[in-house]
Amino acid sequence: MHEKTIVNPWPRVLPPEPATSQKLALGPIVPMLRAAEVASLEGRHAAVGAFNINFYSQAEGILEGLRRAEAPGILQASRGANKFQGGPEKIAKMAAEAIKDSKHPLPVCLHLDHGDDATAIECLGAGFGSVMIDVSKLDYDANISAVREIVNLAHPRGISVEAELGELSGVEEDIKAEKSTYADPRKVAGFFEKSGADALAIAYGTSHGPSKGAGVGKLAIRIVDESYREMGANGLNFEHFLVSHGSSTVPQKLVDEINSFGGQIKSAQGIPMEKIEAAIKAGIRKVNIDTDLRLAITATFRRYFAENPGIERGSPNLAGIKKVLDEKPATIDPRDCLGHIDKELMRSSPRGSDIEEIMGLVKARVASHVEYLCRAFGCAGLAEKTEGHSLEEMAASYSRQ
Numbered sequence: 001m002h003e004k005t006i007v008n009p010w011p012r013v014l015p016p017e018p019a020t021s022q023k024l025a026l027g028p029i030v031p032m033l034r035a036a037e038v039a040s041l042e043g044r045h046a047a048v049g050a051f052n053i054n055f056y057s058q059a060e061g062i063l064e065g066l067r068r069a070e071a072p073g074i075l076q077a078s079r080g081a082n083k084f085q086g087g088p089e090k091i092a093k094m095a096a097e098a099i100k101d102s103k104h105p106l107p108v109c110l111h112l113d114h115g116d117d118a119t120a121i122e123c124l125g126a127g128f129g130s131v132m133i134d135v136s137k138l139d140y141d142a143n144i145s146a147v148r149e150i151v152n153l154a155h156p157r158g159i160s161v162e163a164e165l166g167e168l169s170g171v172e173e174d175i176k177a178e179k180s181t182y183a184d185p186r187k188v189a190g191f192f193e194k195s196g197a198d199a200l201a202i203a204y205g206t207s208h209g210p211s212k213g214a215g216v217g218k219l220a221i222r223i224v225d226e227s228y229r230e231m232g233a234n235g236l237n238f239e240h241f242l243v244s245h246g247s248s249t250v251p252q253k254l255v256d257e258i259n260s261f262g263g264q265i266k267s268a269q270g271i272p273m274e275k276i277e278a279a280i281k282a283g284i285r286k287v288n289i290d291t292d293l294r295l296a297i298t299a300t301f302r303r304y305f306a307e308n309p310g311i312e313r314g315s316p317n318l319a320g321i322k323k324v325l326d327e328k329p330a331t332i333d334p335r336d337c338l339g340h341i342d343k344e345l346m347r348s349s350p351r352g353s354d355i356e357e358i359m360g361l362v363k364a365r366v367a368s369h370v371e372y373l374c375r376a377f378g379c380a381g382l383a384e385k386t387e388g389h390s391l392e393e394m395a396a397s398y399s400r401q
């Protein structure tokens with residue numbers, strides 16, 4: 001499939017050597033997705049994992065999982081996460097601190113997930129290496145021009161832009177779509193060329209949230225395959241990438257664990273891993289994971305209180321988490337449980353606080369799931385193949401296009 005000579009047409013850039021911290025922390029998304037593309041052409045199909053973050057220990061766990069898999073990775077913040085933490089600068093500071101504290105040695109990008117244009121513009125100056133502008137509700141031409149406006153502001157800073165074509169069903173933060181609309185593969189190459197976007201989320205039947213039931217039967221991997229071939233025919237594949245949203249596998253084990261400790265999650269169904277692997281084989285290079293981590297964190301919380309009865313006594317932070325778990329058996333959103341805790345604590349290491357122990361367990365659980373996913377996505381070991389990982393190098397590359 002897709003046999004051709006492997007030539008990396010990306011120009012070699014030799015900028016002044018950036019400081020190590022600058023080079024490694026919070027760089028752009030394109031070099032890591034390109035490393036996945038090159039690996040795929042060599043027959044080792046790969047996509048980079050993009051994991052949603054809301055609080056420090058979640059970010060720390062993701063970084064630990066990436067380190068174990070030696071994978072490049074994307075920390076992404078939705079508009080809900082931005083609201084939870086008080087804006088893009090706070091999120092960027094939290095991510096940078098997690099990277100610094102853990103001395104994370106591998107390429108990481110901070111990405112805005114499902115932004116509107118105002119949030120995307122805010123992120124450009126806040127330390128994000130990539131932004132998504134989701135105006136997929138607009139018609140094709142209006143979508144293109146809205147994306148183009150952000151691209152014109154982002155690329156001179158070396159920041160890449162993700163757009164969305166077609167509509168996914170499910171609930172994404174405050175956006176709710178009943179029906180999904182598949183992306184039209186014949187429009188993908190034109191969309192990239194006219195909008196200047198670097199990455200494109202294409203709707204092919206996945207959906208947001210833990211109940212992907214209806215969509216799973218309608219997964220259309222051929223949409224990915226046809227889009228990728230169309231891009232290849234137009235010489236786009238090294239600089240432009242397809243993204244799969246709503247791709248959590250929703251492990252039944254986690255759902256059962258949550259329900260056995262007082263949760264009530266009904267009709268949970270994820271995308272089977274073999275379908276995600278097929279989509280990666282067909283050309284997906286970035287896979288978004290949010291629900292799986294929410295489940296892992298919720299399971300950790302519920303097990304902790306079940307195994308340590310009364311531990312919340314005398315601890316307002318723990319008591320607040322437990323209260324929400326008791327009152328809202330169906331919640332899988334950790335922000336529900338953590339909303340009452342001081343935001344400064346949520347953005348920094350919990351060491352020495354009353355949530356140190358529970359957050360340590362969250363970190364460990366998130367790390368092992370992220371490691372597992374990176375291996376399944378084929379991006380384990382790709383960190384060392386990620387070249388040119390700095391915003392300065394990306395800005396220089398864009399200016400020559």
Ligand SMILES: [Zn+2]
Nearest residue numbers: 172245246288
């Ligand atoms: Zn999404």
